[in-house]
Amino acid sequence: MNMLSVSASCKPLVINLEARKSLSLFHHRNRKEKAVVIMGATGTGKSKLAIDVATQLPPAEIVNSDKMQVYEGLDITTNKVTEEECRGVPHHLLGTVHPHSNFSANDFCHHATLAIGSISKRDALPIIAGGSNSFIEALVNHHPEFGFRYQCCFLWVDVSLPVLHSSLSARVDRMIQGGQVDEVRPFFDPSDEDYTRGIRKAIGVPEFHHFFQAEADQADDGTKKRLLEAAIRAIKANNCKLATRQLQKIHRLHSLWKWNMHRLDATEVFLKSTPEEAEEAWENHVMAKTRRILHKFLYEDTHVHAGITSVVSSPPPAMAAATH
Secondary structure (H helix, E strand, C coil): CCCCCCCCCCCCCCCHHHHHHHHCCCCHHHHECCCCCCCCCCCHHHHHHHHHHHHHHHCEEECCCCCHHHHHHHHCCCCCCCCHHHHHCCCECCCCEECCCCCHHHHHHHHHHHHHHHHHCCCCCEECCCHHHHHHHHHHCHHHHHHHHHEEEEEEECCHHHHHHHHHHHHHHHHHCHHHCCCCCCCCCCCCCCCCCCCHHHHCCHHHHHHHHHHHHHCHHHHHHHHHHHHHHHHHHHHHHHHHHHHHHHHHHHHHHCCHHHHECCCHHHHHCCHHHHHHHHHHHHHHHHHHHHHHHHHCCCCCCCCCCCCCCCCHHHHHHCCC
16 A cells, blocks of 8 residues: 555645745845755655645746656656546656656756746746656756755755555555566567667566566466566665665765755655555645745745755764764
8 A cells, every 4th residue: 555645635834925035036036946856765755745845835846856757767666656646736747757768857947947937937836756866866866957046945855764564565565566567568679688778678578588588488377477477576676775875875975065955754654554544644844844844945945045055964873873
């Protein structure tokens, strides 16, 4: 069961009228326009948070910064949000790139700045959300136009690694039950073992190669069963390795760049046994703090210096140990 369904109901954000008017005046009252960046390891709830923020803080639009979700196709494998889960919030760079092309960090910076610029022109709030920290780093720290125009508030959705690894394993099981094998099969080419380009790089594609090869060779059922089980184990292991690398990268970026990063601990959400309990924990541990942070960032700090200062404290010892 997915404890982090992004289609869950939302609690309205209460803002006084004078503060609400300032949302459409970002570029008039501040030297820089404002943007929200949502980061975190795979499977922590970044998409849910982005959509919750966008629906509670309209007008807002989301720019996807996941390097696999930019590609068209493999919606189950890349864990794209569905149209229903989007709840009417416009998404950019989500499933728009040809699956066999290579979409680089430079490509992302180019297309993301165009999308963010168009969102700002509509007096809406740009929300950049995704797990590809290299894309976010390239945009924020190495793209002069973005750095000159925008002041960012970074929201880091964090879940303790042991809890997250268990959740990721369960997510893979749901993907398999949801039809992932059939979804990936058309991307198998017995003459091409190169999984370094485009969407074929996504976790959940190369792991099936030997299983699909056995199917093509008309192997016996026992062999196919063994290879399928091995592929699923590999997908689970690779997702856990990815989450660990992403968390290490977030700590490195914070240490290196001193971003204005707010840690949101969602661990309790994943420990709940029912969707109702999980949603209550999400509200108490994630959304309540998010509302306070964004209210201050958008409506109170309209004259702060544009420089980035660090507000995240050192991680607790258990979490720090898990990242090394």
